[in-house]
Amino acid sequence: xxxxxxxxxxxxxxxxxxxxxxxxxxxxxxxxxxxxxxxxxxxxxxxxxxxxxxxxxxxxxxxxxxxxxxxxxxxxxxxxxxxxxxxxxxxxxxxxxxxxxxxxxxxxxxxxxxxxxxxxxxxxxxxxxxxxxxxxxxxxxxxxxxxxxxxxxxxxxxxxxxxxxxxxxxxxxxxxxxxxxxxxxxxxxxxxxxxxxxxxxxxxxxxxxxxxxxxxxxxxxxxxxxxxxxxxxxxxxxxxxxxxxxxxxxxxxxxxxxxxxxxxxxxxxxxxxxxxxxxxxxxxxxxxxxxxxxxxxxxxxxxxxxxxxxxxxxxxxxxxxxxxxxxxxxxxxxxxxxxxxxxx
Numbered sequence: 001x002x003x004x005x006x007x008x009x010x011x012x013x014x015x016x017x018x019x020x021x022x023x024x025x026x027x028x029x030x031x032x033x034x035x036x037x038x039x040x041x042x043x044x045x046x047x048x049x050x051x052x053x054x055x056x057x058x059x060x061x062x063x064x065x066x067x068x069x070x071x072x073x074x075x076x077x078x079x080x081x082x083x084x085x086x087x088x089x090x091x092x093x094x095x096x097x098x099x100x101x102x103x104x105x106x107x108x109x110x111x112x113x114x115x116x117x118x119x120x121x122x123x124x125x126x127x128x129x130x131x132x133x134x135x136x137x138x139x140x141x142x143x144x145x146x147x148x149x150x151x152x153x154x155x156x157x158x159x160x161x162x163x164x165x166x167x168x169x170x171x172x173x174x175x176x177x178x179x180x181x182x183x184x185x186x187x188x189x190x191x192x193x194x195x196x197x198x199x200x201x202x203x204x205x206x207x208x209x210x211x212x213x214x215x216x217x218x219x220x221x222x223x224x225x226x227x228x229x230x231x232x233x234x235x236x237x238x239x240x241x242x243x244x245x246x247x248x249x250x251x252x253x254x255x256x257x258x259x260x261x262x263x264x265x266x267x268x269x270x271x272x273x274x275x276x277x278x279x280x281x282x283x284x285x286x287x288x289x290x291x292x293x294x295x296x297x298x299x300x301x302x303x304x305x306x307x308x309x310x311x312x313x314x315x316x317x318x319x320x321x322x323x324x325x326x327x328x329x330x331x332x333x334x335x336x337x338x339x340x341x342x343x344x
Contacts, residue, residue, distance in 0.1 A: 011277025027160035049169030172266020198273025
């Protein structure tokens with residue numbers, strides 16, 4: 001069976017679709033899975049185990065100049081690449097008009113079908129065209145986690161039972177030289193490991209105060225841990241420098257591409273971060289992780305509870321979580337790690 005996943009963006013949403021790929025591979029022997037994604041997120045999808053072909057699109061850029069010659073040429077090339085194969089199942093996991101367009105353009109095998117969501121779920125975008133183009137529209141519970149939404153849609157479309165076990169299949173490449181960023185800092189400071197502080201997010205109302213990051217960093221230093229600060233734009237770089245300047249144990253990473261960010265995170269002992277795509281990558285890499293929420297939406301996008309002591313937790317507070325709340329959560333995930341090590 002050849003399957004096409006349509007999940008174009010954004011960073012966190014792409015991460016949340018990865019377990020569905022692993023489910024299909026377990027449940028459908030011999031399945032070949034292709035994935036259509038925005039070009040900026042393609043490096044991440046190439047790290048997802050089991051994805052055969054990554055088909056890049058640039059709808060965000062094309063819609064800025066839809067009638068230009070450059071856009072027409074690029075779209076024609078994308079369409080040709082998309083239609084190179086015929087699919088037994090096209091799964092629109094996005095639920096928007098742009099993903100519906102991609103699903104409609106994809107070619108079906110003789111008995112192939114297009115599947116999409118029949119309804120909106122809480123806190124997620126949804127547009128009617130996704131249902132109009134579907135051969136089969138799947139009704140999902142309105143109150144559902146983003147991870148479970150994608151997994152349920154695929155399971156119901158391809159008629160397999162959803163397993164309780166979940167894996168993302170996201171791989172960091174530990175051998176890449178970029179991990180020297182962590183190794184050199186670790187050696188220089190004599191610390192027991194690196195914790196990434198994911199302070200940046202695209203929404204200002206999700207940020208955590210700089211003073212809180214500094215206090216948290218000081219406590220991590222006392223625990224023998226080195227702090228690393230990633231950043232993706234000038235504003236985040238300024239914030240990272242401000243936090244690092246107030247700490248004895250902080251390293252500001254250079255601005256890294258998505259590939260290198262995954263590898264650097266993969267080399268960390270853990271991460272503490274606001275609700276952002278980078279925090280969701282930390283979850284997918286199975287790092288010790290605490291995720292901070294200024295809104296009570298962790299039920300929809302935060303780490304899912306697993307079996308046994310939690311290695312990953314979300315913390316909610318209004319107007320934001322306190323340092324003490326976050327520290328208690330970090331101590332919990334740290335204790336879970338130590339317990340797992342003692343048990344093994």
